[in-house]
Amino acid sequence: MARITSARVIVTCPGRNFVTLKIETDEGVYGIGDATLNGRELAVASYLEDHVIPCLIGRDAHRIEDIWQYLYKGAYWRRGPVTMSAIAAVDMALWDIKGKLAGLPVYQLLGGAAREGCMVYGHANGSDIAETIERAHEYLEQGYKAVRLQSGVPGLAATYGVSGERFYYEPAKGSLPDETLWSTSKYMRHVPELFARGRDALGWDIHLLHDVHHRLTPIEAGRLGKDLEPYRLFWLEDATPAENQAGFRLIRQHTTTPLAVGEIFSSVWDAKQLIEEQLIDYIRATVVHAGGITHLRRIAALADLYQVRTGCHGATDLSPVSMAAALNFGLSVPNFGIQEYMRHTAETDEVFPHAYSLSNGLMHPGDKPGLGVDIDEALAAKYEYKRAYLPVNRLEDGTMWSW
Numbered sequence: 001m002a003r004i005t006s007a008r009v010i011v012t013c014p015g016r017n018f019v020t021l022k023i024e025t026d027e028g029v030y031g032i033g034d035a036t037l038n039g040r041e042l043a044v045a046s047y048l049e050d051h052v053i054p055c056l057i058g059r060d061a062h063r064i065e066d067i068w069q070y071l072y073k074g075a076y077w078r079r080g081p082v083t084m085s086a087i088a089a090v091d092m093a094l095w096d097i098k099g100k101l102a103g104l105p106v107y108q109l110l111g112g113a114a115r116e117g118c119m120v121y122g123h124a125n126g127s128d129i130a131e132t133i134e135r136a137h138e139y140l141e142q143g144y145k146a147v148r149l150q151s152g153v154p155g156l157a158a159t160y161g162v163s164g165e166r167f168y169y170e171p172a173k174g175s176l177p178d179e180t181l182w183s184t185s186k187y188m189r190h191v192p193e194l195f196a197r198g199r200d201a202l203g204w205d206i207h208l209l210h211d212v213h214h215r216l217t218p219i220e221a222g223r224l225g226k227d228l229e230p231y232r233l234f235w236l237e238d239a240t241p242a243e244n245q246a247g248f249r250l251i252r253q254h255t256t257t258p259l260a261v262g263e264i265f266s267s268v269w270d271a272k273q274l275i276e277e278q279l280i281d282y283i284r285a286t287v288v289h290a291g292g293i294t295h296l297r298r299i300a301a302l303a304d305l306y307q308v309r310t311g312c313h314g315a316t317d318l319s320p321v322s323m324a325a326a327l328n329f330g331l332s333v334p335n336f337g338i339q340e341y342m343r344h345t346a347e348t349d350e351v352f353p354h355a356y357s358l359s360n361g362l363m364h365p366g367d368k369p370g371l372g373v374d375i376d377e378a379l380a381a382k383y384e385y386k387r388a389y390l391p392v393n394r395l396e397d398g399t400m401w402s403w
C-alpha cells in the first residue's frame with residue numbers, strides 16, 4: 001500500500017505552456033504526469049484540481065488499473081481530450097511511483113526492453129525545398145534514421161510545419177489565434193516535387209515522412225499518396241480528418257503509401273475501425289492525450305493484431321514527462337514503429353531534468369527508477385502561464401478549413 005497523501009497541478013511556461021500533475025504518497029515517493037493540452041491547458045488543470053484530485057486522496061497508488069477505471073467510468077462522461085489528458089496525467093504519475101517503489105524503470109514493469117532503442121524522426125522544415133533539404137542533411141549528420149520533410153508552399157504566405165527556427169517548431173502563440181490561408185491545389189502540386197528533390201539529395205537510406213495536417217479530402221489524399229509512391233515514404237500523416245474512420249477506405253483504395261493517423265485521438269474507440277479494417281499502418285495516439293500508459297497499451301494491443309504499429313505523437317507541446325513515458329512504452333511494446341521527437345528548448349529541459357537520451361537515431365528512456373524524469377518546481381514557478389493558441393486556417397475565399 002502506498003497511500004496518496006496529496007496531489008497538485010503545476011502550470012509553467014518555460015518557452016511554452018506545460019501542465020504537470022504531481023502525486024505524493026506516504027511512502028515518501030512521488031510521481032509526475034503530463035497533462036498538457038495545447039491551447040486548452042487550463043481546462044485540464046481545472047478538471048484535475050476541481051474534480052479528480054479530491055477523489056485521489058487516500059487511495060492506494062499501486063492500484064493503477066482500478067484508479068484508471070474509477071476515473072473513466074466514474075465520471076459518467078467518457079472520452080474526449082480534456083478527460084483523457086487528465087486521466088493520462090494520473091496514470092503516468094502512478095506508473096512513475098510504482099517504478100520508483102520497485103526500484104525499476106517503468107519499461108521493466110511493462111515487460112522489459114523489446115529492442116535496443118526507439119527509432120525517432122526529426123523535423124526538417126524550410127521556407128522552400130532547398131532549405132528543407134539543407135535542414136534534413138543536418139539530421140542525417142547527427143545520425144537520425146528518419147526525418148520528416150515540410151516546406152513552404154509557393155503562393156501561400158504560411159503553412160503548417162514551417163518555422164523560422166532551426167530545430168524547433170512552435171505553432172502555438174499569440175493571445176488570439178493567428179489566421180492562415182490554404183490552397184489544396186497549390187499544396188498538391190508542390191509536395192511531390194519536395195519528395196522528388198528530397199530523394200535525389202538525401203538518397204534512399206533515410207526514412208522520409210510527411211504530415212498533411214488534416215487538410216485534404218479522402219479522394220485528394222488518395223491522389224497525393226499515389227503521386228508520392230515513387231519516393232517510398234515511411235508514412236503520410238493525417239491525410240484527412242479522421243472523425244469518419246470509414247473515409248480512410250477511399251484513400252486505401254488508391255494508394256500503397258503507408259498511412260499514419262491519431263495524434264488527436266483520445267481513445268481506442270477513435271481508432272477501432274481504422275485498425276480492424278487495416279486502413280492505417282501507424283497509430284499516432286499518445287500517452288498524454290489518450291489516457292496514459294494504461295490505455296495506450298490497450299490501443300497498441302489491438303493494433304498489433306492487425307499489423308498496425310505505433311508512431312506516437314511527440315511534438316514540443318508534449319512535455320518531457322510525456323516523452324519519458326512514451327520511451328518507456330516504446331521500448332517495451334511489441335509493435336513499436338517509430339517515435340516523433342521534436343526537441344524541447346534548453347529552458348524546458350532545465351525545468352524537466354530527464355534520463356532519456358538520443359544516440360545514432362535511437363532514443364532510450366534511461367535506467368532511473370520510474371519514468372526517469374522530474375520537475376524542478378522552483379524553476380517552474382519562475383515561468384508564468386501565457387495564453388497561447390494554435391493557428392486557424394481558411395481557404396483563399398475565406399471558408400473556414402482545418403488547420
Ligand code: GCO
Pocket residue numbers: 038171211213263313314315316317340390
Ligand atoms: C505533429 C503535430 C504537431 C501538432 C501540435 C498541436 O505531427 O507533430 O501535427 O505539430 O500540430 O502538436 O498541438
Ligand code: MG
Pocket residue numbers: 211213237238263
Ligand atoms: Mg502531425
